[in-house]
Amino acid sequence: MTQEILDQGLYKLTQYLFDKIHNILPEKLHNLPIEVVIEGYFGAYFLTRALQLGSKNIASKIIPDFDRKALPKLERICEFGLPAAFLTYSLIEPHGARDLIYNKPMDNLGIFMAYLGGITAAEQDLNKCSRLL
Numbered sequence: 001m002t003q004e005i006l007d008q009g010l011y012k013l014t015q016y017l018f019d020k021i022h023n024i025l026p027e028k029l030h031n032l033p034i035e036v037v038i039e040g041y042f043g044a045y046f047l048t049r050a051l052q053l054g055s056k057n058i059a060s061k062i063i064p065d066f067d068r069k070a071l072p073k074l075e076r077i078c079e080f081g082l083p084a085a086f087l088t089y090s091l092i093e094p095h096g097a098r099d100l101i102y103n104k105p106m107d108n109l110g111i112f113m114a115y116l117g118g119i120t121a122a123e124q125d126l127n128k129c130s131r132l133l
Contacts, residue, residue: 040113
């Protein structure tokens with residue numbers, strides 16, 4: 001399977017979810033930064049929580065204690081993964097990174113809010129795990 005096909009599938013899924021939420025939000029919020037904030041943050045937050053739930057109920061049946069031992073490590077890696085990926089991209093392709101920063105402000109806001117939503121869910125899970133130990 002080529003990368004283009006994977007990207008197209010991810011794009012279609014993301015667009016489908018965006019359209020569903022877009023139709024729920026009041027029209028006066030459409031195409032404003034607040035829409036991107038709401039969709040990016042809460043989309044990533046609920047996706048992360050769903051993955052954590054799947055880890056607890058499915059992955060731990062296949063790999064014992066996956067959600068208590070491996071998941072916290074994966075969550076910590078992911079917290080640093082997005083900034084590291086963008087930093088790496090900016091070192092490899094500085095002109096492309098500059099173009100992304102200056103020409104895609106709404107995309108950047110959405111990515112940043114998605115990052116914060118995912119971090120919030122991950123930190124909540126990490127704090128819960130640390131209290132259980």
